[in-house]
Amino acid sequence: MTDHLADGRALISELVGDRAGDWDVAGELPVETLRTLGARGLLCAQVPADHGGLGLSSAANGELTAHAGSLCSSLRSVMTSQGIVAWTVQRFGDRTQRRELLAELTGGKLTAVGFSEPGAGSDLAAMTTRIKADGDGYVIDGEKKWVTGTRYADFVLIIGRYGDGDGAAAAIVPVDAPGVHIRPVPHPMGCRAAGHADIRLDQVRLPASHVLGGGGQPLSMLFTTALTYGRVSIGWGCVGILRACLDAAGRHAQQRHQGEVALAEHQLVRGHLADLMVAEQIALRACEHASRQWDAAAPDLGTMAVLAKHVSAQQAARSAATAVQLLGSTGSADGHVVARAFRDAKLMELIEGSNEICRLILADHVLSTTKTG
Ligand SMILES: Cc1cc2nc3c(=O)[nH]c(=O)nc-3n(C[C@H](O)[C@H](O)[C@H](O)COP(=O)(O)OP(=O)(O)OC[C@H]3O[C@@H](n4cnc5c(N)ncnc54)[C@H](O)[C@@H]3O)c2cc1C
Numbered sequence: 222m223t224d225h226l227a228d229g230r231a232l233i234s235e236l237v238g239d240r241a242g243d244w245d246v247a248g249e250l251p252v253e254t255l256r257t258l259g260a261r262g263l264l265c266a267q268v269p270a271d272h273g274g275l276g277l278s279s280a281a282n283g284e285l286t287a288h289a290g291s292l293c294s295s296l297r298s299v300m301t302s303q304g305i306v307a308w309t310v311q312r313f314g315d316r317t318q319r320r321e322l323l324a325e326l327t328g329g330k331l332t333a334v335g336f337s338e339p340g341a342g343s344d345l346a347a348m349t350t351r352i353k354a355d356g357d358g359y360v361i362d363g364e365k366k367w368v369t370g371t372r373y374a375d376f377v378l379i380i381g382r383y384g385d386g387d388g389a390a391a392a393i394v395p396v397d398a399p400g401v402h403i404r405p406v407p408h409p410m411g412c413r414a415a416g417h418a419d420i421r422l423d424q425v426r427l428p429a430s431h432v433l434g435g436g437g438q439p440l441s442m443l444f445t446t447a448l449t450y451g452r453v454s455i456g457w458g459c460v461g462i463l464r465a466c467l468d469a470a471g472r473h474a475q476q477r478h479q480g481e482v483a484l485a486e487h488q489l490v491r492g493h494l495a496d497l498m499v500a501e502q503i504a505l506r507a508c509e510h511a512s513r514q515w516d517a518a519a520p521d522l523g524t525m526a527v528l529a530k531h532v533s534a535q536q537a538a539r540s541a542a543t544a545v546q547l548l549g550s551t552g553s554a555d556g557h558v559v560a561r562a563f564r565d566a567k568l569m570e571l572i573e574g575s576n577e578i579c580r581l582i583l584a585d586h587v588l589s590t591t592k593t594g
Pocket of ligand 1: 417
């Protein structure tokens with residue numbers, strides 16, 4: 222039987238090699254690399270085989286995501302976005318949309334997902350983008366910001382309000398449709414090659430077939446479904462960042478000599494190595510648990526996805542700082558693996574639910590499951 226996880230890891234290793242630092246400095250991923258991985262189904266590897274995907278479990282896709290994240294967080298970010306779109310199509314698309322779009326997403330087409338708006342970041346309920354029926358199609362007006370992967374995307378999944386009411390819809394918007402205006406985010410602090418952009422949608426007309434399931438879903442159901450995939454994926458990406466830091470720190474501590482001994486002979490440096498190992502294990506266990514809940518379709522999946530993302534992002538951000546500390550000037554150069562990790566990991570504490578928002582969601586869970594009588 223084909224081992225998709227092992228093959229996928231090998232292809233990602235081959236295509237990324239030691240080039241991620243250069244991509245980070247240039248602020249761009251080679252689009253042919255993304256198309257190659259996309260056409261092999263590796264950017265959304267959980268898509269079931271009967272839709273042309275690799276059908277990996279969440280746990281196996283997590284390990285694939287961690288591998289990409291250990292090499293290049295920008296690539297991993299594009300993977301997360303592609304996976305979010307595929308999962309949203311799987312959940313909300315009708316039969317034809319599932320068949321056609323999932324074939325495209327596992328066949329080399331690239332995508333991105335737009336939720337955030339200038340006035341709706343943590344508070345997605347404040348979203349004002351409107352997707353309205355017009356004749357035999359739809360018209361979209363609104364603005365999205367910081368949409369990962371837009372630079373490489375053939376189409377973007379836009380989440381907005383549906384009609385004049387409180388419901389919502391998810392629409393497939395080709396990036397070259399009239400009325401779509403894309404402005405790349407200049408010089409992002411981290412994940413610099415992930416192709417972030419702001420998107421303005423000005424009277425964008427779409428055929429009816431571009432709105433998933435005909436629209437009208439509750440907004441919170443749409444974004445929670447999409448974000449749950451994103452949170453598990455980012456959590457695993459942070460496991461990858463932690464592994465990259467652990468590897469770089471372990472090697473450097475043995476190779477670099479100060480005070481006539483290897484750094485690893487200094488107890489305070491050994492303490493950093495132990496802390497890095499503990500952090501990687503904490504994040505890994507939280508992500509493994511979330512993926513087990515995903516694979517079992519467990520009712521607490523949403524909460525466990527938040528927990529996995531929150532724990533992993535915090536561990537990665539702290540540990541990347543530790544790794545920079547341990548490598549000293551060696552790790553302080555632009556594009557160096559730990560310098561990238563430091564910038565990339567910090568951003569993971571902001572997205573798909575910031576640290577604060579994750580804590581609020583987890584506190585809600587505690588309160589709703591605590592017996593008072
Ligand atoms: C690298 C990167 C990639 C991104 N990719 C995408 C993408 O692909 N698609 C997309 O749609 N968006 C994307 N975004 C946008 C991202 O989703 C938002 O940045 C995120 O939701 C936070 O929103 P905000 O930046 O507006 O911050 P705000 O919501 O303004 O928050 C600012 C601060 O206030 C805190 N805060 C806000 N509300 C509360 C509250 N109720 N209680 C306590 N504290 C609160 C936050 O925790 C944060 O610390 C990306 C952003 C980044 C940085």
